[in-house]
Amino acid sequence: MTSALPRLHRLNEGNSENPPLNDRPQLGPELTPEQLKTLNQKFDQAKATELIEWGAKTFGNRLVMSTSFGIQSAVMLGLVTEVIPDIPVIWVDTGYLPAETYRFAEQLTQRLSLNLKVYQSPLSPARMEALYGRLWEEGTVEAFNQYDAIRKVEPxxxxxxxxxxxxxLTGLRSQQTEHRRTLDRIDEQAGRYKLLPILHWHSKDVYDYLKAHDLPYHPFFEQGYVSVGDWHSSRPLTADDLDARSTRFNGLKQECGIHIPQTPEEAESLNSSSL
Known part of the structure; x- marks a missing residue:
């Protein structure tokens, strides 16, 4: 197994066209709806790396990426770090991930020299369970929403x-959920811009990239998982499932809340709660 990815153009090596990461400009004025529409028309069919490069040039050191170290996470980690090797990589560790996910995270962190930023809820799993119970066992969307707000959205x-x-930068794909089919490659959420380089990719595109770059799927892929999150609310795909996300959250919902727009009141509630 090769230990290095094929070399792509690295924006932070510096030249007359692409200055180093910390010297690249930050976004000035807010993008108007018309400007956002124009950019989405421009990048709708662009290569993933073209959108990543635009993001790096436009937002400079104010650009980050997120990862879940899920089934296909190596794709985005490979794509982005080939262009911006030192980009901050946010990982929300819920404290309930499978052991295989923690080992997978360590493997990719070492392999790709990730600038990993790990965030967790201020409430430990034990304290949360003492105060609110094992929320995932209640069997309601409301309980899962409370769990996700504590363990994922606030961090x-x-x-x-x-x-x-x-x-x-995030690796959402339109094939994954109904909500994600409504997104543009440059989206806006809570006053920030969200860039989706692989929004239009299909599962075969993911497979082809991983194979070409000798990057792994999450270990659970071989066990029939097509999506993986916390150990208590993820399972392998079965013939009865309508889609991949049916294997998450006991089939009660498709999104954990991180990628769902919040009202100002909801955001303030998270910031000022007992978390």
């Missing part, structure tokens, strides 16, 4: 704020 919001993120 992610805090990470973006503390890192001064103006924009973030």
């Amino acid at each position: 992610m919001n805090r990470a973006l704020a503390e890192l001064g993120a103006r924009a973030w």
Whole structure:
């Protein structure tokens, strides 16, 4: 197994066209809806690396990326770090991930020399369970939403704020959920821009990239998982499942909340709660 990815153009090596990461400009004025529409038309069919390069040039050191170290996470980690090797990589560790996910995260962190930023809820798993119970066992969307707000959404919001993120790269694909089919490659959420380089990729595109670059799927892929999150609410795909996300959250919902727009009141509630 080769230990190095094929060399792509690295924006932070510096030249007259592409200055080093910390010297690249930050986004000035807010993009108007018309400007955002024009950019999405421009990048709708662009290569993933072209959108990543644009993000690096536009947002400079205010650009971050997120990862879940899920089934296909090596794709985005490979694509982005080939262009911006030192980009901050946000990982929200819920404290309930499978052991295989922690080992997979360590493997990719070492392999790709990730600038990993790990964020967790201020409430430990034990304290959360003492106060609210094992929320995932209640069998309601409301309980899962509370769980996700505590363990995922609050840490992610805090990470973006503390890192001064103006924009973030994420590996959402339109094939995955109904909500994701409504997104553009440059989206806006809670005052930040979200860049989706592989939004239009299919599963075969993912497979081809991983194979070409000798990068692994999550270990659970071989066990029939097509999506993996916390150990208590992820399972392998079966013939009865309507889609891949049916294997998450006991089939009650498709999104954990990180990629769902929040109202100002919801965001303030998270920031000012007992978390």
